[in-house]
Amino acid sequence: MAGYSFRLYVTGETTLSREAEANLRALCKSRLASHYEIEVVDILERPDVAEDEYIIATPTIVRLAPPPRLRVIGDLSDPERAAHAFGLPDADDSRLDDSRQDDSRQGEARGGR
DSSP states (O other): OOOOOEEEEEEEOHHHHHHHHHHHHHHHHHOOOOOOEEEEETTTEEEEEEETOOOOOEEEEEEEEEOOOOOESSSSOOOHHHHHHTTTHHHHHHHHHHHHHHHHHHHHHHOOO
């Protein structure tokens, strides 16, 4: 299961929608390695979902997990500001966690730990 879950609300296939998705994916890849999932909701196709979530502007990104839910409106063009708003770990911390996991797996394979 992913540690972080995001829902990106967009309006159609616009440049702003594509930029927001690309920026969110790049941010997650750099900060969360593979511990995330992203759902993209086009409010033109699913207006009921946007209404249920009170989405009044797009792009809007909602961090669903871990709690609490957090919202950011915009294309996430400032990755540092977006990472801070979502409470994401520093990019260096994410890579360190993955390398530690790799080291422990290698130790297990060699009969260590």
